[in-house]
Amino acid sequence: MGYSFDLDDVLFLRSAEGRAAVAELSGLALTGKSRLSDVAAARRLVGERFAAAALETAVLRRKAESKLDGGGEWLFTDAALQQATASVVARHRAQRLAGRDVHDVTCSIGADLAAVAAVARRSVGSDLDRVRLLMARHNLAAAGLDAAVVEADALRPVTRDTVVLADPARRDEGGRRRWDPADLVPPLDELLDVYAGRDLVIKCAPGLDFAAVPDDVEAEVISLDGGVREAALWFGSPADPTVRRRASVLRSDGGAWSITDAEPDDCPAEDVREWIVDPDGAVVRAGLVRHYAARHGLVQLDPRIAYLTGDVPPPGVRAFRVVEHGRFNEKALRTLLRKHDVGRLEILVRGVDVDPDALRRRLKPKGAQEASVVITRVGDQAMAYLCRAERT
Template structure:
């Protein structure tokens, strides 16, 4: 779970000596194999008392680079960094709060606050963790942002008339994810009771049980660069009254597209055509596969499986051009692959109990060509589709 920072650590890390120490430690390898050497270097540089805090900060800053923008001087805890919203996603969510007075009631180290302060009229942040509040104050300052910060329980409002942002803790003490809204900290129902008359957005894990989410919410699943990152539950005036489920697909530059359950979902199931399309994970998780298919003139291979097929894939996606197919079995697949001289194989699976890595080892391919095998169930039949993956 990482090093447990205290307020004295934060004071030191914000000092000139602390800042210089972290910069120097950041130049080390900071790998598991160099851990003992890195610890020795930290102790020599700052002494026993602050060595762990300085070294952990250097490690966390390196880890944060791929997630948060302009965070070279930020302070983190391990758990806070894990739960922090990626900057691209935070900016996307903040746009729906532009011009509002906003209160982040679980502000932690301030990752969402930095995005909110760029667009909101006024911002407040609160948390029960004094260490994280002190880190948030620092992170806002080095980012050139400001917000009113307070030590407060998310379930005891300290502002009026603001839109509320909440990011409940989603892991238990052992680090396991919580999927039930009642197990969040604070629980979703408690947040809804306390802020029943306020505009509210609650960040949650994409694996959240949406069946337990009130019908009054708009549930948005967001992916970034092909990886599903989070879900956001919008309530009150922040929710689109015509939408219950939304998928938003973001690129690293912040551009992207969205689809909702307000769109048509007419989508037949047909025999395979020229292409197979595997929809973005946000579309699948939001239950909008049929809507996505209808938008792009695609069909399903099976009504219960997310693979789509058509004669022309949507632009900008990685799709799979089918060049052979047949019933799936290891023996028949091996024969099919040998007939096409396949030696390097990507394996995609839905609806079948197949481990791609184990299957690939058992196939023992020796050909010279690349291919993708899409393995899935169509009705009661296991099928294998041999394809070339292409970016269209």
């Protein structure tokens, strides 16, 4: 759960003494093995009262380095950092709000608000957690950004004519994060009632049931560096009226592309060709596999399965060049691995009941070569495709 900060902790951390202490503690190992010595160092440096707050901040800043730009100067709670939107994703979303007046009604420690403040005409953030609000003020100042930060209930509107941005928190009960929309804080249905008719953006879990999304709402699934991060629901003028589903694929190096259900989805199912392509998770989760295939001249191996095949893979993806294929059979696959001297084996499975780790142990590959095997259902038959993975 992490250390529970109070207002005095935050005020100390913002002071010159607090900043200097955290900077010094950041040079320690900050590992599980060094915990006792790190705690002792913190107590010697700032005394018992603020040792835990200073040490926790040093640990959280190290965790934030790969997630938040400028996080080395920010203040967090552990839960707030876990839920904070990665800077690359926050900037992507904020660009659609550039030049608008935006109110982040669940601003927490300010990760989304910072991205919005950089491009919006005017921006305001609000929350009920006073500790996080004080952290948000510090974080925005550290980033050199200007936004109003006020205490307010997300379910009691305090602005008009703004785009409302909301990121409901997930309840954590017994260490288990819950994803039922009714268990969000504030609840999703209450947010929708309160802001009915308003321009609204709601950040959601990527496991969103798109069947429950109204037809006039744009649902966007976002991935970063190959991992699906979140979904966003766009209401009113920020939404594209021609789009119901969008997949946005982002990379930390700045690369980005999107695909929507407004594009053609002509995609037959055919026999395997030279390459197998596993679309990005955002494309799969948004239900846009056929649209992605049509864009890149690919076809499906099976109309119910997300694996695609073609003569030329899309640029910039990790694709699988087919070496041999046939019906899935462990004995035949073991023979095939020996034939190609495969010792390092990646196993990808979709549509069949196969545990990759258990299968790898049974196959016991021994050889000098590396390969991938794609196991999937085609019609009513399980098929195996021995491949060489390549970056196109």
